[in-house]
Amino acid sequence: MASSFEVAVVGAGSSGLSAALTLGRSLRKTVVLDNGTYNNHAAATSNGFLTRDNVPPPALREAGLKDLERYETVEVRKASLEAVQPKDDDSGFVLQLADGSSLEAAKIIFATGARDVLPEIDGLEALWGKRAFHCVYCDGYEVRNEPIGFVMGKGMPPPVAAMFIAQTANWSDKLTVFADGLEVDDGTQALFKASGYEFYPSPISSMSEDGDGVAVKTETGDEIKLKGVFVASSSEPACKSILEDLGCEVTADPMSGSFVKVDDQQKTSVPGVFACGDVQTPFHTVGIAAAAGFKAAAFVNFELCVGKMFKIKAEAGLA
Ligand SMILES: Cc1cc2nc3c(=O)[nH]c(=O)nc-3n(C[C@H](O)[C@H](O)[C@H](O)COP(=O)(O)OP(=O)(O)OC[C@H]3O[C@@H](n4cnc5c(N)ncnc54)[C@H](O)[C@@H]3O)c2cc1C
Incomplete structure:
Protein backbone atom coordinates (compact mmCIF):
# COMPACT_ATOMS: atom_id res chain seq x y z
CA MET A 1 0.00 0.00 0.00
CA ALA A 2 1.22 3.55 -0.77
CA SER A 3 2.55 5.41 2.27
CA SER A 4 0.28 8.15 3.47
CA PHE A 5 1.03 11.64 4.78
CA GLU A 6 -0.90 14.65 5.96
CA VAL A 7 1.21 16.92 3.76
CA ALA A 8 3.53 16.41 0.79
CA VAL A 9 5.95 19.26 0.14
CA VAL A 10 7.36 19.02 -3.37
CA GLY A 11 10.75 20.75 -3.53
CA ALA A 12 13.46 21.21 -0.92
CA GLY A 13 14.66 24.68 -1.83
CA SER A 14 14.23 27.70 0.43
CA SER A 15 10.43 27.70 0.23
CA GLY A 16 9.95 23.94 0.63
CA LEU A 17 12.41 23.62 3.50
CA SER A 18 10.79 26.56 5.27
CA ALA A 19 7.34 25.00 4.78
CA ALA A 20 8.59 21.63 6.06
CA LEU A 21 10.11 23.27 9.14
CA THR A 22 6.80 24.91 10.06
CA LEU A 23 4.92 21.65 9.39
CA GLY A 24 7.37 19.74 11.59
CA ARG A 25 6.83 22.29 14.33
CA SER A 26 3.07 21.79 13.83
CA LEU A 27 3.48 18.01 14.40
CA ARG A 28 2.26 17.23 10.86
CA LYS A 29 3.21 13.95 9.20
CA THR A 30 5.04 15.42 6.23
CA VAL A 31 7.04 14.10 3.31
CA VAL A 32 9.44 16.37 1.43
CA LEU A 33 10.27 15.26 -2.13
CA ASP A 34 13.21 16.68 -4.02
CA ASN A 35 14.80 15.66 -7.32
CA GLY A 36 17.99 17.72 -7.02
CA THR A 37 17.50 20.10 -9.97
CA TYR A 38 18.68 23.46 -8.67
CA ASN A 39 17.92 26.62 -10.63
CA ASN A 40 20.65 28.55 -8.79
CA HIS A 41 23.29 25.81 -9.16
CA ALA A 42 25.67 28.06 -11.12
CA ALA A 43 25.81 30.80 -8.49
CA ALA A 44 28.97 30.80 -6.37
CA THR A 45 27.15 32.43 -3.48
CA SER A 46 23.64 33.22 -2.36
CA ASN A 47 23.42 36.71 -0.91
CA GLY A 48 21.13 38.85 1.17
CA PHE A 49 19.33 36.36 3.41
CA LEU A 50 19.55 37.11 7.11
CA THR A 51 22.26 34.99 8.85
CA ARG A 52 23.04 33.25 5.51
CA ASP A 53 24.57 36.07 3.48
CA ASN A 54 27.29 35.20 0.99
CA VAL A 55 27.09 31.42 1.35
CA PRO A 56 27.26 28.81 -1.43
CA PRO A 57 23.71 27.64 -2.33
CA PRO A 58 24.45 24.01 -1.28
CA ALA A 59 25.40 25.25 2.22
CA LEU A 60 22.06 27.02 2.50
CA ARG A 61 20.20 23.82 1.53
CA GLU A 62 22.27 21.68 3.91
CA ALA A 63 21.55 24.07 6.79
CA GLY A 64 17.83 23.89 5.97
CA LEU A 65 17.88 20.08 5.85
CA LYS A 66 19.78 19.97 9.14
CA ASP A 67 17.10 22.11 10.79
CA LEU A 68 14.55 19.42 9.88
CA GLU A 69 16.46 16.58 11.53
CA ARG A 70 14.94 17.08 14.97
CA TYR A 71 11.35 16.89 13.70
CA GLU A 72 10.41 13.23 13.71
CA THR A 73 7.19 13.73 11.72
CA VAL A 74 9.13 15.04 8.71
CA GLU A 75 10.65 12.67 6.18
CA VAL A 76 12.84 13.87 3.30
CA ARG A 77 13.03 11.70 0.19
CA LYS A 78 15.11 12.04 -2.97
CA ALA A 79 12.33 11.54 -5.51
CA SER A 80 10.90 13.17 -8.59
CA LEU A 81 7.19 13.93 -8.81
CA GLU A 82 5.68 12.97 -12.17
CA ALA A 83 1.94 13.34 -11.75
CA VAL A 84 -0.78 13.99 -9.18
CA GLN A 85 -4.33 12.62 -9.13
CA PRO A 86 -7.06 13.71 -6.74
CA LYS A 87 -8.41 10.75 -4.76
CA ASP A 88 -11.93 9.61 -5.67
CA ASP A 89 -13.24 10.25 -2.15
CA ASP A 90 -11.84 13.85 -2.09
CA SER A 91 -9.66 12.99 0.92
CA GLY A 92 -6.46 14.11 -0.79
CA PHE A 93 -4.11 13.20 -3.60
CA VAL A 94 -2.06 10.35 -5.02
CA LEU A 95 1.45 11.44 -6.04
CA GLN A 96 3.13 9.36 -8.74
CA LEU A 97 6.92 9.33 -8.54
CA ALA A 98 9.45 8.77 -11.32
CA ASP A 99 10.68 5.48 -9.77
CA GLY A 100 7.20 4.00 -10.29
CA SER A 101 6.15 4.25 -6.65
CA SER A 102 3.36 6.44 -5.31
CA LEU A 103 2.32 8.02 -2.05
CA GLU A 104 -0.75 9.74 -0.69
CA ALA A 105 -1.17 13.10 0.99
CA ALA A 106 -4.17 15.06 2.23
CA LYS A 107 -2.57 18.36 1.14
CA ILE A 108 0.20 19.28 -1.29
CA ILE A 109 2.54 22.24 -1.27
CA PHE A 110 4.27 22.90 -4.58
CA ALA A 111 7.65 24.47 -3.77
CA THR A 112 9.17 23.38 -7.05
CA GLY A 113 10.79 26.67 -8.05
CA ALA A 114 11.03 28.10 -11.54
CA ARG A 115 12.98 27.66 -14.75
CA ASP A 116 14.58 30.86 -16.01
CA VAL A 117 13.76 31.73 -19.62
CA LEU A 118 16.68 33.71 -21.03
CA ALA A 232 15.70 41.21 -18.00
CA SER A 233 14.67 37.56 -18.08
CA SER A 234 11.43 35.74 -17.45
CA SER A 235 10.61 32.38 -15.92
CA GLU A 236 8.06 29.61 -15.86
CA PRO A 237 7.07 27.25 -13.07
CA ALA A 238 9.02 24.02 -12.72
CA CYS A 239 6.42 21.22 -12.95
CA LYS A 240 4.19 23.50 -15.03
CA SER A 241 2.51 20.59 -16.83
CA ILE A 242 1.87 18.69 -13.57
CA LEU A 243 0.24 21.79 -12.11
CA GLU A 244 -1.85 22.40 -15.23
CA ASP A 245 -2.94 18.75 -15.44
CA LEU A 246 -4.08 19.01 -11.84
CA GLY A 247 -6.17 22.05 -12.80
CA CYS A 248 -4.14 24.77 -11.07
CA GLU A 249 -4.54 28.14 -12.73
CA VAL A 250 -1.30 29.48 -14.18
CA THR A 251 -1.13 33.19 -14.99
CA ALA A 252 1.17 34.77 -17.55
CA ASP A 253 2.72 38.21 -17.46
CA PRO A 254 4.50 39.39 -20.64
CA MET A 255 7.31 40.98 -18.62
CA SER A 256 8.18 38.31 -16.12
CA GLY A 257 6.75 35.02 -17.40
CA SER A 258 4.22 32.60 -15.94
CA PHE A 259 3.35 31.68 -12.37
CA VAL A 260 0.95 29.49 -10.48
CA LYS A 261 -1.82 31.70 -9.21
CA VAL A 262 -2.16 31.74 -5.42
CA ASP A 263 -4.28 33.76 -3.02
CA ASP A 264 -2.94 35.54 0.05
CA GLN A 265 -2.91 32.22 1.93
CA GLN A 266 -0.73 30.55 -0.77
CA LYS A 267 -3.73 28.50 -1.98
CA THR A 268 -3.86 27.63 -5.67
CA SER A 269 -7.16 27.44 -7.55
CA VAL A 270 -7.40 23.71 -6.64
CA PRO A 271 -8.63 23.02 -3.09
CA GLY A 272 -5.95 21.32 -0.99
CA VAL A 273 -3.10 22.40 -3.28
CA PHE A 274 -0.81 25.22 -2.13
CA ALA A 275 2.26 26.79 -3.76
CA CYS A 276 5.13 28.90 -2.47
CA GLY A 277 8.36 30.46 -3.69
CA ASP A 278 9.60 31.03 -7.23
CA VAL A 279 6.83 28.83 -8.67
CA GLN A 280 4.26 31.51 -7.78
CA THR A 281 6.05 34.87 -7.84
CA PRO A 282 8.36 36.85 -10.13
CA PHE A 283 10.31 38.06 -7.06
CA HIS A 284 12.96 35.38 -6.94
CA THR A 285 14.88 35.66 -3.70
CA VAL A 286 15.55 33.27 -0.85
CA GLY A 287 13.93 35.53 1.75
CA ILE A 288 10.65 35.86 -0.15
CA ALA A 289 10.60 32.10 -0.88
CA ALA A 290 11.23 31.19 2.76
CA ALA A 291 8.50 33.58 3.94
CA ALA A 292 6.00 32.11 1.46
CA GLY A 293 6.93 28.60 2.61
CA PHE A 294 6.18 29.50 6.22
CA LYS A 295 2.85 31.00 5.19
CA ALA A 296 1.83 28.03 3.02
CA ALA A 297 2.59 25.62 5.87
CA ALA A 298 0.71 27.71 8.43
CA PHE A 299 -2.41 27.83 6.23
CA VAL A 300 -2.17 24.11 5.41
CA ASN A 301 -2.05 23.38 9.12
CA PHE A 302 -4.94 25.79 9.75
CA GLU A 303 -7.01 24.06 7.06
CA LEU A 304 -6.30 20.63 8.57
CA CYS A 305 -7.27 21.88 12.05
CA VAL A 306 -10.47 23.50 10.82
CA GLY A 307 -11.31 20.39 8.76
CA LYS A 308 -11.04 18.33 11.93
CA MET A 309 -13.25 20.82 13.79
CA PHE A 310 -16.00 20.55 11.16
CA LYS A 311 -15.78 16.74 11.27
CA ILE A 312 -16.28 16.79 15.06
CA LYS A 313 -19.21 19.15 14.58
CA ALA A 314 -20.85 16.92 11.97
CA GLU A 315 -20.27 13.74 13.99
CA ALA A 316 -21.79 15.41 17.05
CA GLY A 317 -24.81 16.40 14.96
CA LEU A 318 -24.25 20.10 15.64
CA ALA A 319 -25.62 22.70 13.24
C1 LIG B 1 21.71 32.03 -10.68
C2 LIG B 1 20.84 32.45 -9.53
C3 LIG B 1 21.39 33.15 -8.47
C4 LIG B 1 20.59 33.54 -7.40
N1 LIG B 1 21.14 34.26 -6.37
C5 LIG B 1 20.37 34.61 -5.32
C6 LIG B 1 20.93 35.34 -4.22
O1 LIG B 1 22.12 35.67 -4.20
N2 LIG B 1 20.10 35.68 -3.20
C7 LIG B 1 18.77 35.35 -3.20
O2 LIG B 1 18.06 35.68 -2.24
N3 LIG B 1 18.23 34.66 -4.23
C8 LIG B 1 18.99 34.29 -5.28
N4 LIG B 1 18.45 33.59 -6.32
C9 LIG B 1 17.02 33.25 -6.26
C10 LIG B 1 16.82 32.07 -5.30
O3 LIG B 1 17.73 31.04 -5.60
C11 LIG B 1 15.38 31.58 -5.42
O4 LIG B 1 14.49 32.66 -5.25
C12 LIG B 1 15.08 30.51 -4.38
O5 LIG B 1 15.97 29.43 -4.51
C13 LIG B 1 13.66 30.03 -4.57
O6 LIG B 1 13.40 28.97 -3.71
P1 LIG B 1 12.28 27.90 -4.10
O7 LIG B 1 12.22 26.98 -2.94
O8 LIG B 1 11.05 28.57 -4.53
O9 LIG B 1 12.84 27.16 -5.39
P2 LIG B 1 14.18 26.35 -5.59
O10 LIG B 1 15.25 26.81 -4.66
O11 LIG B 1 14.46 26.43 -7.05
O12 LIG B 1 13.82 24.87 -5.18
C14 LIG B 1 12.94 24.09 -5.94
C15 LIG B 1 13.20 22.64 -5.61
O13 LIG B 1 12.16 21.86 -6.21
C16 LIG B 1 12.72 20.64 -6.64
N5 LIG B 1 11.84 20.09 -7.69
C17 LIG B 1 11.44 20.70 -8.84
N6 LIG B 1 10.64 19.87 -9.55
C18 LIG B 1 10.52 18.73 -8.82
C19 LIG B 1 9.84 17.49 -9.02
N7 LIG B 1 9.12 17.25 -10.12
N8 LIG B 1 9.95 16.52 -8.07
C20 LIG B 1 10.69 16.72 -6.95
N9 LIG B 1 11.37 17.88 -6.72
C21 LIG B 1 11.29 18.87 -7.64
C22 LIG B 1 14.12 20.99 -7.13
O14 LIG B 1 14.98 19.87 -7.01
C23 LIG B 1 14.53 22.13 -6.18
O15 LIG B 1 15.33 21.67 -5.12
C24 LIG B 1 19.22 33.20 -7.39
C25 LIG B 1 18.67 32.49 -8.47
C26 LIG B 1 19.46 32.11 -9.53
C27 LIG B 1 18.85 31.35 -10.68
Whole structure:
Protein backbone atom coordinates (compact mmCIF):
# COMPACT_ATOMS: atom_id res chain seq x y z
CA MET A 1 0.00 0.00 0.00
CA ALA A 2 1.22 3.55 -0.77
CA SER A 3 2.55 5.41 2.27
CA SER A 4 0.28 8.15 3.47
CA PHE A 5 1.03 11.64 4.78
CA GLU A 6 -0.90 14.65 5.96
CA VAL A 7 1.21 16.92 3.76
CA ALA A 8 3.53 16.41 0.79
CA VAL A 9 5.95 19.26 0.14
CA VAL A 10 7.36 19.02 -3.37
CA GLY A 11 10.75 20.75 -3.53
CA ALA A 12 13.46 21.21 -0.92
CA GLY A 13 14.66 24.68 -1.83
CA SER A 14 14.23 27.70 0.43
CA SER A 15 10.43 27.70 0.23
CA GLY A 16 9.95 23.94 0.63
CA LEU A 17 12.41 23.62 3.50
CA SER A 18 10.79 26.56 5.27
CA ALA A 19 7.34 25.00 4.78
CA ALA A 20 8.59 21.63 6.06
CA LEU A 21 10.11 23.27 9.14
CA THR A 22 6.80 24.91 10.06
CA LEU A 23 4.92 21.65 9.39
CA GLY A 24 7.37 19.74 11.59
CA ARG A 25 6.83 22.29 14.33
CA SER A 26 3.07 21.79 13.83
CA LEU A 27 3.48 18.01 14.40
CA ARG A 28 2.26 17.23 10.86
CA LYS A 29 3.21 13.95 9.20
CA THR A 30 5.04 15.42 6.23
CA VAL A 31 7.04 14.10 3.31
CA VAL A 32 9.44 16.37 1.43
CA LEU A 33 10.27 15.26 -2.13
CA ASP A 34 13.21 16.68 -4.02
CA ASN A 35 14.80 15.66 -7.32
CA GLY A 36 17.99 17.72 -7.02
CA THR A 37 17.50 20.10 -9.97
CA TYR A 38 18.68 23.46 -8.67
CA ASN A 39 17.92 26.62 -10.63
CA ASN A 40 20.65 28.55 -8.79
CA HIS A 41 23.29 25.81 -9.16
CA ALA A 42 25.67 28.06 -11.12
CA ALA A 43 25.81 30.80 -8.49
CA ALA A 44 28.97 30.80 -6.37
CA THR A 45 27.15 32.43 -3.48
CA SER A 46 23.64 33.22 -2.36
CA ASN A 47 23.42 36.71 -0.91
CA GLY A 48 21.13 38.85 1.17
CA PHE A 49 19.33 36.36 3.41
CA LEU A 50 19.55 37.11 7.11
CA THR A 51 22.26 34.99 8.85
CA ARG A 52 23.04 33.25 5.51
CA ASP A 53 24.57 36.07 3.48
CA ASN A 54 27.29 35.20 0.99
CA VAL A 55 27.09 31.42 1.35
CA PRO A 56 27.26 28.81 -1.43
CA PRO A 57 23.71 27.64 -2.33
CA PRO A 58 24.45 24.01 -1.28
CA ALA A 59 25.40 25.25 2.22
CA LEU A 60 22.06 27.02 2.50
CA ARG A 61 20.20 23.82 1.53
CA GLU A 62 22.27 21.68 3.91
CA ALA A 63 21.55 24.07 6.79
CA GLY A 64 17.83 23.89 5.97
CA LEU A 65 17.88 20.08 5.85
CA LYS A 66 19.78 19.97 9.14
CA ASP A 67 17.10 22.11 10.79
CA LEU A 68 14.55 19.42 9.88
CA GLU A 69 16.46 16.58 11.53
CA ARG A 70 14.94 17.08 14.97
CA TYR A 71 11.35 16.89 13.70
CA GLU A 72 10.41 13.23 13.71
CA THR A 73 7.19 13.73 11.72
CA VAL A 74 9.13 15.04 8.71
CA GLU A 75 10.65 12.67 6.18
CA VAL A 76 12.84 13.87 3.30
CA ARG A 77 13.03 11.70 0.19
CA LYS A 78 15.11 12.04 -2.97
CA ALA A 79 12.33 11.54 -5.51
CA SER A 80 10.90 13.17 -8.59
CA LEU A 81 7.19 13.93 -8.81
CA GLU A 82 5.68 12.97 -12.17
CA ALA A 83 1.94 13.34 -11.75
CA VAL A 84 -0.78 13.99 -9.18
CA GLN A 85 -4.33 12.62 -9.13
CA PRO A 86 -7.06 13.71 -6.74
CA LYS A 87 -8.41 10.75 -4.76
CA ASP A 88 -11.93 9.61 -5.67
CA ASP A 89 -13.24 10.25 -2.15
CA ASP A 90 -11.84 13.85 -2.09
CA SER A 91 -9.66 12.99 0.92
CA GLY A 92 -6.46 14.11 -0.79
CA PHE A 93 -4.11 13.20 -3.60
CA VAL A 94 -2.06 10.35 -5.02
CA LEU A 95 1.45 11.44 -6.04
CA GLN A 96 3.13 9.36 -8.74
CA LEU A 97 6.92 9.33 -8.54
CA ALA A 98 9.45 8.77 -11.32
CA ASP A 99 10.68 5.48 -9.77
CA GLY A 100 7.20 4.00 -10.29
CA SER A 101 6.15 4.25 -6.65
CA SER A 102 3.36 6.44 -5.31
CA LEU A 103 2.32 8.02 -2.05
CA GLU A 104 -0.75 9.74 -0.69
CA ALA A 105 -1.17 13.10 0.99
CA ALA A 106 -4.17 15.06 2.23
CA LYS A 107 -2.57 18.36 1.14
CA ILE A 108 0.20 19.28 -1.29
CA ILE A 109 2.54 22.24 -1.27
CA PHE A 110 4.27 22.90 -4.58
CA ALA A 111 7.65 24.47 -3.77
CA THR A 112 9.17 23.38 -7.05
CA GLY A 113 10.79 26.67 -8.05
CA ALA A 114 11.03 28.10 -11.54
CA ARG A 115 12.98 27.66 -14.75
CA ASP A 116 14.58 30.86 -16.01
CA VAL A 117 13.76 31.73 -19.62
CA LEU A 118 16.68 33.71 -21.03
CA PRO A 119 16.90 35.81 -24.19
CA GLU A 120 18.49 33.83 -27.01
CA ILE A 121 22.02 35.23 -26.81
CA ASP A 122 24.95 33.01 -27.70
CA GLY A 123 26.98 32.30 -24.53
CA LEU A 124 24.47 33.73 -22.05
CA GLU A 125 23.37 30.44 -20.52
CA ALA A 126 26.94 29.48 -19.61
CA LEU A 127 27.41 32.82 -17.83
CA TRP A 128 24.09 32.72 -15.94
CA GLY A 129 24.67 33.14 -12.22
CA LYS A 130 28.41 33.77 -12.77
CA ARG A 131 28.70 36.98 -14.83
CA ALA A 132 25.09 37.42 -15.95
CA PHE A 133 22.43 37.91 -13.30
CA HIS A 134 18.69 38.29 -12.80
CA CYS A 135 18.61 40.38 -9.62
CA VAL A 136 20.51 43.45 -8.45
CA TYR A 137 19.70 42.68 -4.81
CA CYS A 138 21.36 39.27 -5.18
CA ASP A 139 24.46 40.29 -7.13
CA GLY A 140 24.63 44.10 -7.41
CA TYR A 141 26.89 44.57 -4.40
CA GLU A 142 29.52 42.18 -5.81
CA VAL A 143 29.92 44.39 -8.93
CA ARG A 144 29.42 47.76 -7.23
CA ASN A 145 31.11 50.77 -8.84
CA GLU A 146 32.40 48.58 -11.70
CA PRO A 147 31.38 48.84 -15.38
CA ILE A 148 28.14 46.86 -15.62
CA GLY A 149 25.48 46.25 -18.24
CA PHE A 150 21.73 45.89 -18.49
CA VAL A 151 20.08 43.89 -21.28
CA MET A 152 16.53 45.03 -21.98
CA GLY A 153 13.95 42.26 -22.29
CA LYS A 154 11.64 41.88 -25.26
CA GLY A 155 8.52 41.76 -23.06
CA MET A 156 9.25 44.98 -21.19
CA PRO A 157 8.11 48.35 -22.61
CA PRO A 158 11.12 50.73 -22.70
CA PRO A 159 9.64 53.29 -20.23
CA VAL A 160 9.19 50.43 -17.71
CA ALA A 161 12.66 49.06 -18.45
CA ALA A 162 14.00 52.59 -17.80
CA MET A 163 12.86 52.28 -14.18
CA PHE A 164 14.69 48.96 -13.70
CA ILE A 165 17.75 50.44 -15.39
CA ALA A 166 17.62 53.43 -13.01
CA GLN A 167 17.51 50.89 -10.16
CA THR A 168 20.56 49.07 -11.56
CA ALA A 169 22.45 52.38 -11.74
CA ASN A 170 22.20 52.48 -7.94
CA TRP A 171 25.15 50.04 -7.87
CA SER A 172 27.31 51.68 -10.55
CA ASP A 173 27.21 54.84 -12.63
CA LYS A 174 29.36 53.09 -15.28
CA LEU A 175 26.30 51.57 -16.88
CA THR A 176 25.86 50.29 -20.43
CA VAL A 177 22.35 49.59 -21.69
CA PHE A 178 21.78 47.04 -24.47
CA ALA A 179 18.47 47.27 -26.31
CA ASP A 180 19.35 43.92 -27.94
CA GLY A 181 17.30 44.87 -30.98
CA LEU A 182 14.29 46.13 -29.01
CA GLU A 183 12.84 49.33 -30.44
CA VAL A 184 13.48 52.10 -27.91
CA ASP A 185 11.58 55.37 -28.33
CA ASP A 186 13.43 58.68 -28.64
CA GLY A 187 12.26 59.94 -25.23
CA THR A 188 13.67 56.89 -23.42
CA GLN A 189 16.93 57.13 -25.40
CA ALA A 190 17.20 60.81 -24.41
CA LEU A 191 16.67 59.82 -20.77
CA PHE A 192 19.47 57.23 -21.01
CA LYS A 193 21.77 59.91 -22.44
CA ALA A 194 20.85 62.45 -19.76
CA SER A 195 21.47 59.77 -17.10
CA GLY A 196 24.99 59.16 -18.46
CA TYR A 197 24.44 55.58 -19.68
CA GLU A 198 26.18 54.15 -22.74
CA PHE A 199 23.50 52.83 -25.12
CA TYR A 200 23.76 50.11 -27.80
CA PRO A 201 20.59 49.55 -29.85
CA SER A 202 21.91 46.61 -31.90
CA PRO A 203 21.08 42.96 -31.17
CA ILE A 204 23.75 41.21 -29.09
CA SER A 205 25.61 38.55 -31.07
CA SER A 206 27.39 36.87 -28.14
CA MET A 207 28.54 37.06 -24.55
CA SER A 208 31.65 35.37 -23.23
CA GLU A 209 33.87 35.22 -20.17
CA ASP A 210 36.60 37.84 -20.14
CA GLY A 211 38.94 37.37 -17.18
CA ASP A 212 36.73 37.93 -14.16
CA GLY A 213 34.27 39.87 -16.30
CA VAL A 214 32.18 39.49 -19.42
CA ALA A 215 32.64 40.61 -23.04
CA VAL A 216 29.45 41.55 -24.87
CA LYS A 217 29.57 41.63 -28.68
CA THR A 218 26.91 43.36 -30.74
CA GLU A 219 25.85 42.53 -34.28
CA THR A 220 27.22 45.91 -35.38
CA GLY A 221 30.73 44.81 -34.33
CA ASP A 222 31.13 46.54 -30.98
CA GLU A 223 32.74 44.68 -28.08
CA ILE A 224 32.07 45.99 -24.57
CA LYS A 225 33.94 44.63 -21.55
CA LEU A 226 32.07 44.67 -18.27
CA LYS A 227 32.33 43.23 -14.79
CA GLY A 228 28.82 41.81 -14.94
CA VAL A 229 25.56 42.14 -16.79
CA PHE A 230 21.97 42.16 -15.54
CA VAL A 231 19.45 40.63 -17.89
CA ALA A 232 15.70 41.21 -18.00
CA SER A 233 14.67 37.56 -18.08
CA SER A 234 11.43 35.74 -17.45
CA SER A 235 10.61 32.38 -15.92
CA GLU A 236 8.06 29.61 -15.86
CA PRO A 237 7.07 27.25 -13.07
CA ALA A 238 9.02 24.02 -12.72
CA CYS A 239 6.42 21.22 -12.95
CA LYS A 240 4.19 23.50 -15.03
CA SER A 241 2.51 20.59 -16.83
CA ILE A 242 1.87 18.69 -13.57
CA LEU A 243 0.24 21.79 -12.11
CA GLU A 244 -1.85 22.40 -15.23
CA ASP A 245 -2.94 18.75 -15.44
CA LEU A 246 -4.08 19.01 -11.84
CA GLY A 247 -6.17 22.05 -12.80
CA CYS A 248 -4.14 24.77 -11.07
CA GLU A 249 -4.54 28.14 -12.73
CA VAL A 250 -1.30 29.48 -14.18
CA THR A 251 -1.13 33.19 -14.99
CA ALA A 252 1.17 34.77 -17.55
CA ASP A 253 2.72 38.21 -17.46
CA PRO A 254 4.50 39.39 -20.64
CA MET A 255 7.31 40.98 -18.62
CA SER A 256 8.18 38.31 -16.12
CA GLY A 257 6.75 35.02 -17.40
CA SER A 258 4.22 32.60 -15.94
CA PHE A 259 3.35 31.68 -12.37
CA VAL A 260 0.95 29.49 -10.48
CA LYS A 261 -1.82 31.70 -9.21
CA VAL A 262 -2.16 31.74 -5.42
CA ASP A 263 -4.28 33.76 -3.02
CA ASP A 264 -2.94 35.54 0.05
CA GLN A 265 -2.91 32.22 1.93
CA GLN A 266 -0.73 30.55 -0.77
CA LYS A 267 -3.73 28.50 -1.98
CA THR A 268 -3.86 27.63 -5.67
CA SER A 269 -7.16 27.44 -7.55
CA VAL A 270 -7.40 23.71 -6.64
CA PRO A 271 -8.63 23.02 -3.09
CA GLY A 272 -5.95 21.32 -0.99
CA VAL A 273 -3.10 22.40 -3.28
CA PHE A 274 -0.81 25.22 -2.13
CA ALA A 275 2.26 26.79 -3.76
CA CYS A 276 5.13 28.90 -2.47
CA GLY A 277 8.36 30.46 -3.69
CA ASP A 278 9.60 31.03 -7.23
CA VAL A 279 6.83 28.83 -8.67
CA GLN A 280 4.26 31.51 -7.78
CA THR A 281 6.05 34.87 -7.84
CA PRO A 282 8.36 36.85 -10.13
CA PHE A 283 10.31 38.06 -7.06
CA HIS A 284 12.96 35.38 -6.94
CA THR A 285 14.88 35.66 -3.70
CA VAL A 286 15.55 33.27 -0.85
CA GLY A 287 13.93 35.53 1.75
CA ILE A 288 10.65 35.86 -0.15
CA ALA A 289 10.60 32.10 -0.88
CA ALA A 290 11.23 31.19 2.76
CA ALA A 291 8.50 33.58 3.94
CA ALA A 292 6.00 32.11 1.46
CA GLY A 293 6.93 28.60 2.61
CA PHE A 294 6.18 29.50 6.22
CA LYS A 295 2.85 31.00 5.19
CA ALA A 296 1.83 28.03 3.02
CA ALA A 297 2.59 25.62 5.87
CA ALA A 298 0.71 27.71 8.43
CA PHE A 299 -2.41 27.83 6.23
CA VAL A 300 -2.17 24.11 5.41
CA ASN A 301 -2.05 23.38 9.12
CA PHE A 302 -4.94 25.79 9.75
CA GLU A 303 -7.01 24.06 7.06
CA LEU A 304 -6.30 20.63 8.57
CA CYS A 305 -7.27 21.88 12.05
CA VAL A 306 -10.47 23.50 10.82
CA GLY A 307 -11.31 20.39 8.76
CA LYS A 308 -11.04 18.33 11.93
CA MET A 309 -13.25 20.82 13.79
CA PHE A 310 -16.00 20.55 11.16
CA LYS A 311 -15.78 16.74 11.27
CA ILE A 312 -16.28 16.79 15.06
CA LYS A 313 -19.21 19.15 14.58
CA ALA A 314 -20.85 16.92 11.97
CA GLU A 315 -20.27 13.74 13.99
CA ALA A 316 -21.79 15.41 17.05
CA GLY A 317 -24.81 16.40 14.96
CA LEU A 318 -24.25 20.10 15.64
CA ALA A 319 -25.62 22.70 13.24
C1 LIG B 1 21.71 32.03 -10.68
C2 LIG B 1 20.84 32.45 -9.53
C3 LIG B 1 21.39 33.15 -8.47
C4 LIG B 1 20.59 33.54 -7.40
N1 LIG B 1 21.14 34.26 -6.37
C5 LIG B 1 20.37 34.61 -5.32
C6 LIG B 1 20.93 35.34 -4.22
O1 LIG B 1 22.12 35.67 -4.20
N2 LIG B 1 20.10 35.68 -3.20
C7 LIG B 1 18.77 35.35 -3.20
O2 LIG B 1 18.06 35.68 -2.24
N3 LIG B 1 18.23 34.66 -4.23
C8 LIG B 1 18.99 34.29 -5.28
N4 LIG B 1 18.45 33.59 -6.32
C9 LIG B 1 17.02 33.25 -6.26
C10 LIG B 1 16.82 32.07 -5.30
O3 LIG B 1 17.73 31.04 -5.60
C11 LIG B 1 15.38 31.58 -5.42
O4 LIG B 1 14.49 32.66 -5.25
C12 LIG B 1 15.08 30.51 -4.38
O5 LIG B 1 15.97 29.43 -4.51
C13 LIG B 1 13.66 30.03 -4.57
O6 LIG B 1 13.40 28.97 -3.71
P1 LIG B 1 12.28 27.90 -4.10
O7 LIG B 1 12.22 26.98 -2.94
O8 LIG B 1 11.05 28.57 -4.53
O9 LIG B 1 12.84 27.16 -5.39
P2 LIG B 1 14.18 26.35 -5.59
O10 LIG B 1 15.25 26.81 -4.66
O11 LIG B 1 14.46 26.43 -7.05
O12 LIG B 1 13.82 24.87 -5.18
C14 LIG B 1 12.94 24.09 -5.94
C15 LIG B 1 13.20 22.64 -5.61
O13 LIG B 1 12.16 21.86 -6.21
C16 LIG B 1 12.72 20.64 -6.64
N5 LIG B 1 11.84 20.09 -7.69
C17 LIG B 1 11.44 20.70 -8.84
N6 LIG B 1 10.64 19.87 -9.55
C18 LIG B 1 10.52 18.73 -8.82
C19 LIG B 1 9.84 17.49 -9.02
N7 LIG B 1 9.12 17.25 -10.12
N8 LIG B 1 9.95 16.52 -8.07
C20 LIG B 1 10.69 16.72 -6.95
N9 LIG B 1 11.37 17.88 -6.72
C21 LIG B 1 11.29 18.87 -7.64
C22 LIG B 1 14.12 20.99 -7.13
O14 LIG B 1 14.98 19.87 -7.01
C23 LIG B 1 14.53 22.13 -6.18
O15 LIG B 1 15.33 21.67 -5.12
C24 LIG B 1 19.22 33.20 -7.39
C25 LIG B 1 18.67 32.49 -8.47
C26 LIG B 1 19.46 32.11 -9.53
C27 LIG B 1 18.85 31.35 -10.68
